[in-house]
Amino acid sequence: MPRPRKRQTGTAGPDRKKLSGKRTKTENSESTSVKLENSSLEKMTTFKNGGTDLSNYWLMKSEPESRLEKGIDMKFSIEDLKAQPKQTACWDGVRNYQARNFLRAMKLEDEAFFYHSNCKQPGIVGLMKIVKEAYPDHTQFEKSNPHYDPSSKEDNPKWSMVDVQFVRMMKRFIPLDELKTYHQAHKAIGGPLKSMTLFTRQRLSVQPLTQEEFDFILSLEETEPS
DNA sequence: GCCAACGTTGGC
DNA sequence: GCCAACGTTGGC
Numbered sequence: 710m711p712r713p714r715k716r717q718t719g720t721a722g723p724d725r726k727k728l729s730g731k732r733t734k735t736e737n738s739e740s741t742s743v744k745l746e747n748s749s750l751e752k753m754t755t756f757k758n759g760g761t762d763l764s765n766y767w768l769m770k771s772e773p774e775s776r777l778e779k780g781i782d783m784k785f786s787i788e789d790l791k792a793q794p795k796q797t798a799c800w801d802g803v804r805n806y807q808a809r810n811f812l813r814a815m816k817l818e819d820e821a822f823f824y825h826s827n828c829k830q831p832g833i834v835g836l837m838k839i840v841k842e843a844y845p846d847h848t849q850f851e852k853s854n855p856h857y858d859p860s861s862k863e864d865n866p867k868w869s870m871v872d873v874q875f876v877r878m879m880k881r882f883i884p885l886d887e888l889k890t891y892h893q894a895h896k897a898i899g900g901p902l903k904s905m906t907l908f909t910r911q912r913l914s915v916q917p918l919t920q921e922e923f924d925f926i927l928s929l930e931e932t933e934p935s
Numbered sequence: 936g937c938c939a940a941c942g943t944t945g946g947c
Numbered sequence: 948g949c950c951a952a953c954g955t956t957g958g959c
Contacts, residue, residue, distance in 0.1 A: 912942080
C-alpha cells in the first residue's frame with residue numbers, strides 16, 4: 710500500500726514497442742547491465758568475506774520536492790518514508806536496467822543511504838534498510854501510472870522493486886558538494902571515495918557502495934560540515 | 936530554467 | 948550495427 714514514487718528514470722520503458730517479435734535491444738540492454746552489475750558485485754565481494762553473509766550497501770535517490778509527471782506528484786522525501794505505516798515503503802518506478810539489476814541484487818537487511826535529488830540541497834539525508842527483496846513493481850501494469858510499461862507482461866514482469874524501511878536520519882545532512890570535494894581529493898590521493906558511483910555514473914538512481922565508501926560516509930557524520 | 940551527461944530509439 | 952535525434956536526470 711505505501712506506494713511512493715521515486716522518479717527513477719525514463720518514463721519510456723526501454724523497449725515498450727517491440728518485444729512481441731524481436732527483443733534484441735532489450736537483451737542487449739539487459740546483458741550489458743548484468744555485466745555491470747556483476748563486475749560491481751565482484752568488486753564489492755572482493756572486499757568482503759567472499760561468500761555467505763555478505764551485506765551490501767546502496768545509495769538510492771528520490772526527489773523530496775513536488776514535481777508533477779502526468780499529473781502525479783513524484784515527491785518522496787525521507788520524511789515521507791518516515792510517515793508510512795511501519796516507516797516502510799516499496800521503491801517503485803525504477804525503469805533503468807542497471808538500476809533494476811541492483812534492486813534485484815539487494816538482500817534483506819542491506820543498508821542504503823537515502824539521497825535527495827533534483828532539489829535545492831541534494832545530498833544524503835538518512836539510512837534505510839531492505840526489508841523485502843525484489844518482487845514485481847506493480848506500477849508497470851497500471852495504465853495511469855507515469856511509469857506504466859505496456860511492453861511488460863504480467864507473466865514476465867520486466868521491472869522490480871524492493872521494500873525499504875526507515876532506519877534513522879543522518880546525524881547531519883551530507884551534501885553532494887561535500888561528497889564531491891572528497892571524491893576529487895580522493896581521486897588524487899587514492900582515498901575511499903575515489904571511484905564513488907554517484908560521480909562515475911551520474912544518472913544512476915540505485916547504486917552500490919563499497920564497504921569503504923559506506924564507512925567513510927558514515928564517518929563524515931562526526932566531522933564538521935565543510 | 937538551463938543544459939551537460941548519457942541512455943534509448945529507430946532509420947539506414 | 949552505426950549513429951543522429953531524442954528524452955530524461957539532476958545539478959546548478
